Amino acid sequence: MRLGRLSSFGAASVTLIITMLLCVLTTQAPAHALPAWPSISQGAGGADTTTVQYLLRQHGHGIPADGQFGPVTTSAVVSFQSSRGLVADGVVGPQTWPYLIVPVQQGSSGEAVRAAQTQLNKYGFGLGVDGNFGSVTNSAVRSFQSSHGLAVDGLVGPQTWQSLLGSSGGGSPSGHALPLDRSAVPRSAYAAPHWNSTPAVDLIVSYLPAYAVKSGVAQHYSSTSCGTGVRLLQPDGSRFVYCHLSARSTANGAQVPAGTRLGTTGDTGNSGAPHLHIEIRTSDGLARCPQSYLLAIYDGLQPPSLTSLPTSGCTAA
Ligand SMILES: [Zn+2]
Numbered sequence: 388m389r390l391g392r393l394s395s396f397g398a399a400s401v402t403l404i405i406t407m408l409l410c411v412l413t414t415q416a417p418a419h420a421l422p423a424w425p426s427i428s429q430g431a432g433g434a435d436t437t438t439v440q441y442l443l444r445q446h447g448h449g450i451p452a453d454g455q456f457g458p459v460t461t462s463a464v465v466s467f468q469s470s471r472g473l474v475a476d477g478v479v480g481p482q483t484w485p486y487l488i489v490p491v492q493q494g495s496s497g498e499a500v501r502a503a504q505t506q507l508n509k510y511g512f513g514l515g516v517d518g519n520f521g522s523v524t525n526s527a528v529r530s531f532q533s534s535h536g537l538a539v540d541g542l543v544g545p546q547t548w549q550s551l552l553g554s555s556g557g558g559s560p561s562g563h564a565l566p567l568d569r570s571a572v573p574r575s576a577y578a579a580p581h582w583n584s585t586p587a588v589d590l591i592v593s594y595l596p597a598y599a600v601k602s603g604v605a606q607h608y609s610s611t612s613c614g615t616g617v618r619l620l621q622p623d624g625s626r627f628v629y630c631h632l633s634a635r636s637t638a639n640g641a642q643v644p645a646g647t648r649l650g651t652t653g654d655t656g657n658s659g660a661p662h663l664h665i666e667i668r669t670s671d672g673l674a675r676c677p678q679s680y681l682l683a684i685y686d687g688l689q690p691p692s693l694t695s696l697p698t699s700g701c702t703a704a
Contacts, residue, residue, distance in 0.1 A: 425552055429458065429460070429461045441499065490542060495520040496519050500524070510596075528543055572590050572591070585702065588701075595651065603620050605617050613631070619643075624669075632651060633650075634650050
């Protein structure tokens with residue numbers, strides 16, 4: 388009898404523990420910390436501004452979605468903030484985004500879907516911004532969620548919105564983005580010398596999204612040493628070279644903003660183990676040390692000009 392009681396108590400405890408564990412597992416935040424919401428205001432332009440405008444339209448503000456954050460957008464933001472009891476400063480930042488975003492998923496339609504499609508296109512998905520959340524948008528959302536450590540449910544809710552809006556620019560200086568998610572490698576990885584005599588940086592990661600550090604023209608590039616690569620061409624003739632990718636995400640010759648997913652890291656070409664090799668070449672053909680440039684982005688500072696970067700002192704050999 389006594390024994391029987393004990394084991395039924397034991398079984399109840401085990402059930403309780405399992406239930407608690409399941410609760411913890413199902414309510415747990417994603418493995419990656421979410422990036423910070425961007426702060427944008429009058430004078431800004433581009434995809435995040437267009438997103439703000441579509442979301443304001445969703446909330447009934449009849450402004451154009453032209454990607455230019457001018458006085459018309461500012462007054463719509465101020466009016467939206469007042470209506471929600473927020474500080475009416477015209478700045479769309481961490482205070483305002485949670486009120487402005489609207490959850491969307493397959494079957495949704497309207498301006499908030501256009502906003503989500505605009506954000507997804509920052510990552511190279513190439514969706515038609517038609518306001519209809521169909522199966523193509525659904526797979527893009529799931530792919531984004533999977534590559535950003537989010538629950539893969541196809542729902543663009545608060546965490547996915549924050550990740551979409553913040554992953555490329557969160558904590559980075561304006562117009563720049565880290566080549567990998569901030570959580571992918573420690574700061575010291577960007578400071579490490581390159582293993583051979585070529586100025587470059589090797590970031591040891593397997594199969595993760597690689598992003599454009601700056602806007603530019605994404606040109607497909609392949610060689611025996613680089614493997615599957617992408618060159619991010621700059622207007623002055625200099626370029627960032629990404630090597631050893633397992634796949635590319637952008638069309639050859641596409642003009643991309645900073646933070647666009649260029650591809651997935653990998654192990655192609657002359658590579659001993661999966662890693663991302665990044666090289667900076669200026670128009671004179673010289674390879675420049677990328678370390679101080681990437682560290683500035685990591686630290687949220689404006690990076691130095693490419694031509695001011697040293698051509699030696701960053702290699703181990
Ligand atoms: Zn390398």
